[in-house]
Amino acid sequence: MANLKDGIYHGSGSGNRGEVKVSVTVKDNQIKAVHVDDQNETEGISTDALKKAPELIVAKQSYNIDAVTGATISFQAVEKAVKDALLKAGDPSGLDQKIDLRTAKQEDNEDYRYLDPDKIHFEKETEVLIIGAGAAGLAAAISARQKGKAVICLEYASSYMLSDMTLSGGYYNAGGGTSLQKAQGIKDSKENWNNYLKAVGQGYEDPDMREVIVEHGAEDYEWLANDVGVNFQEVQQIGNEEAMKKYAVPAARSHLTVEKSGYGLSKPLFKRAQKLGTEFIFNITAESLITNQNNQVIGVHTNKGNYRAQSVIVATAGFSRNKEMLKSFAPDFAVGESYGSIRQMGDGIRMGAQIGAKLKAMWMPIANSIGTQSGDNVCIGPLCTAWTKPYIWVGTDAKRHFREDMYFEFASKKIASLDQGFVWLLFDEGMANEMPTAFSAPAASPHLKREVEDGYFKKAETIKALAEQIGLDSTVLQATITKWNNDVLKGQDTEFGREKDLTAFKPPYYAAKLAPSTPDMAGGLSINRRAEVLDNQDRPIANLYAAGSTTGGWRGMTYPGCGMGITNAIVFGRIAGVSAANNATKKVDASSGASQHD
Numbered sequence: 001m002a003n004l005k006d007g008i009y010h011g012s013g014s015g016n017r018g019e020v021k022v023s024v025t026v027k028d029n030q031i032k033a034v035h036v037d038d039q040n041e042t043e044g045i046s047t048d049a050l051k052k053a054p055e056l057i058v059a060k061q062s063y064n065i066d067a068v069t070g071a072t073i074s075f076q077a078v079e080k081a082v083k084d085a086l087l088k089a090g091d092p093s094g095l096d097q098k099i100d101l102r103t104a105k106q107e108d109n110e111d112y113r114y115l116d117p118d119k120i121h122f123e124k125e126t127e128v129l130i131i132g133a134g135a136a137g138l139a140a141a142i143s144a145r146q147k148g149k150a151v152i153c154l155e156y157a158s159s160y161m162l163s164d165m166t167l168s169g170g171y172y173n174a175g176g177g178t179s180l181q182k183a184q185g186i187k188d189s190k191e192n193w194n195n196y197l198k199a200v201g202q203g204y205e206d207p208d209m210r211e212v213i214v215e216h217g218a219e220d221y222e223w224l225a226n227d228v229g230v231n232f233q234e235v236q237q238i239g240n241e242e243a244m245k246k247y248a249v250p251a252a253r254s255h256l257t258v259e260k261s262g263y264g265l266s267k268p269l270f271k272r273a274q275k276l277g278t279e280f281i282f283n284i285t286a287e288s289l290i291t292n293q294n295n296q297v298i299g300v301h302t303n304k305g306n307y308r309a310q311s312v313i314v315a316t317a318g319f320s321r322n323k324e325m326l327k328s329f330a331p332d333f334a335v336g337e338s339y340g341s342i343r344q345m346g347d348g349i350r351m352g353a354q355i356g357a358k359l360k361a362m363w364m365p366i367a368n369s370i371g372t373q374s375g376d377n378v379c380i381g382p383l384c385t386a387w388t389k390p391y392i393w394v395g396t397d398a399k400r401h402f403r404e405d406m407y408f409e410f411a412s413k414k415i416a417s418l419d420q421g422f423v424w425l426l427f428d429e430g431m432a433n434e435m436p437t438a439f440s441a442p443a444a445s446p447h448l449k450r451e452v453e454d455g456y457f458k459k460a461e462t463i464k465a466l467a468e469q470i471g472l473d474s475t476v477l478q479a480t481i482t483k484w485n486n487d488v489l490k491g492q493d494t495e496f497g498r499e500k501d502l503t504a505f506k507p508p509y510y511a512a513k514l515a516p517s518t519p520d521m522a523g524g525l526s527i528n529r530r531a532e533v534l535d536n537q538d539r540p541i542a543n544l545y546a547a548g549s550t551t552g553g554w555r556g557m558t559y560p561g562c563g564m565g566i567t568n569a570i571v572f573g574r575i576a577g578v579s580a581a582n583n584a585t586k587k588v589d590a591s592s593g594a595s596q597h598d
Helices: 047-060 072-089 135-146 179-183 190-201 207-228 263-275 323-329 347-354 408-416 446-453 463-470 474-490 564-583
Strands: 007-015 018-027 030-038 124-131 151-154 171-173 232-236 254-257 279-281 286-291 297-302 305-314 369-375 378-380 391-394 423-428 457-460 509-517 532-534 540-546 595-597
Touching: 007 072, 007 446, 018 072, 030 047, 030 072, 047 072, 072 369, 124 135, 124 297, 124 564, 135 151, 135 263, 135 305, 135 564, 151 305, 171 207, 171 564, 179 207, 179 232, 190 207, 207 232, 207 263, 207 564, 286 305, 286 347, 297 540, 305 347, 305 564, 347 540, 369 408, 369 446, 391 474, 408 509, 446 457, 446 509, 457 463, 463 474, 463 509, 540 564
Parallel strands: 124 151, 124 305, 151 279, 279 595, 305 540
Antiparallel strands: 007 018, 018 030, 171 254, 232 254, 286 297, 297 305, 369 378, 369 509, 391 423, 423 509, 457 509, 532 540
16 A cells, blocks of 8 residues: 655656656656656657656556556657556555556457347448558558548547557668659669569569569559658668679668658658548557458458448457467577567458458568567667677577678578577677667667666676576686687687677677567568458459458568558558458548547
C-alpha cells in the first residue's frame, strides 16, 4: 500500500533523445495527474506515447504498464520519470503493479463461420473494410476511395503511427528507371530489376508476385511522390547488387525519404486517405472473419462488435512478435527480438487460416537481419558493416567464429548456427559516441546512456569486468581482444580475413547481445495477382483480399534491399484496394468525410 505525502513532485527518466521530465500530482496516496514538462523525443513517432502514458498511468494507478502506443521507449521514459517523482513523495508500494494492455483478449469463443447474415447484428456496413492502417492498408484505402467506394479502416492502435512503415528507415525500393533514378544518372530497366530479383530469389519467390512488383514498383514510386506527396531525397544502393552482378547490372534502388524515417511515408499516406474520406476507427481489434453459409466473407468480428462489408482487405502485420508461432515456423528468430511493431502477432494470418486460407513461406523473414535488445519489447539493428570504430562478435565461448563484415542476411544465419543462437557484440567508446547513427530505427539514445542504465547494454572499464557482466570466461575474452588488437597492428585479420574496420579497442568497453532479428516475417496468406486470398486449392475466397506482411511469397531466399517490404505493401495494397472496390457493387453512403472514432 502506498504511503505518499500530498503534493506535486518532479521526476525524470531517460528516453531516446535525452531526459523526459514530468510533474506528478499526488493526493490521498493516489496519482491524480501526470504532466510531461519537458522532452526531446522524436516528433510524430513519440507524440502519441507521450500523450497516452500520463493518461494510462492515472487511469490504471500504476507506472508499470505495457501498452501499444507506437513509441515504447518514450512511453517507458514517462513511466521511469513518474517512478522517480513518486519516490520523492514517499513509499509508492502498490503503484508498480504490472499491467499488460498489449494482448488483445477475445470477448467470446463463438465460431463466426457459416452464419446467416440476417441473424447477425452489425455495428456498421460499408463497401470496403480494411483491417490495418499500415502501408498496405493506407494504400488500399486510397485506391478504393479513388474508385468511389465507401471505406472503413480498423486499426488496433490509437493512431496510424505504430506500423512497420512508420518504424522503418524510410526507404521505398524500386527499379526500372524511376524519375529519381534518372535524375541521379542511374541506369536501370524493368528487365534488369527482374533479373536481380530472380537472382536473389533463387526460385523461392512467387514468380507472379515478383512480376507484379516489377511491373508496378516504379509506377507506384511516382504515385507516392506526385499523388500522395512523399518527399524523396535520394536513391541508395543498399542490397546485394554487387554479389549478383553476374545476373544483373548493379543499380541503386532504395529511395530514401527526406525525413530519413518511415514517418515520411506514413504521414502523407494517412493524410491522403483521410482527405479522400476514409473512415478510421482506432483502438479496435479484429478477431475473426465472418463468413456466410457458403464460406463467403461478409464482415469482421471485433472486440467492439461486428462490421459488415462487401469486400474485406486484411492488411495486418506478420508474426515476428509471436514466440509460439516463431517456434513452429521460424525457430531461429525465437531467440532474439523483432525490431518491428509490437503488434506483430499474426492476427490476420490466423483469421485467414481459420476460414481455409492457404499459407505460404511461413519460415521466411522479411530480412534475415541481426538485432540487439535495447529495452522492454524493443530491438534495434546495428549497422556494423558501416561502422568505422572497433567491434567484434564472440560466442558463448568468448571466441570469434567468423568475419563480421559480411552481408547481414548471411551473418544472421551464421549467428543462428552458434551455441544458443546469439553472439555478444563488443565495441568501445568510439562507436558509443557516434550513436544513434550506428544503429537503425528505432534509434538508440545518445551515447547509449539509456540502454546502459536499463541494463540491456553492458559497459565496463576492463575486459575482465565486462566478461563478468555477460557471463564469459574473462581469460578467453582477454585473449580474443588481445589477438584482435595485435592483428590490427599488423593490418590483417589473421583468423577470418575480415577487411573492414580493422581498428583496435580502447576502454571503456561495451557489450550487447546480438541475435537473428527481422522487422517482421514474410510468410502468410497466399494471394494471386489481384490480391485475392486463395484457399488450399488455390481458389479465391470470395470477398477476401490481403496485402503486405500478412501475405507470403513476395520475397525469395535473400532480401533484395532496404525498402522492399514497403514496396510489396504499397504495390499489392493499391491492387487490393482496386480489386476490393471492383468487387463491391452494392451502393452505400460514400459521401461522408473522413472521421475517426476512439
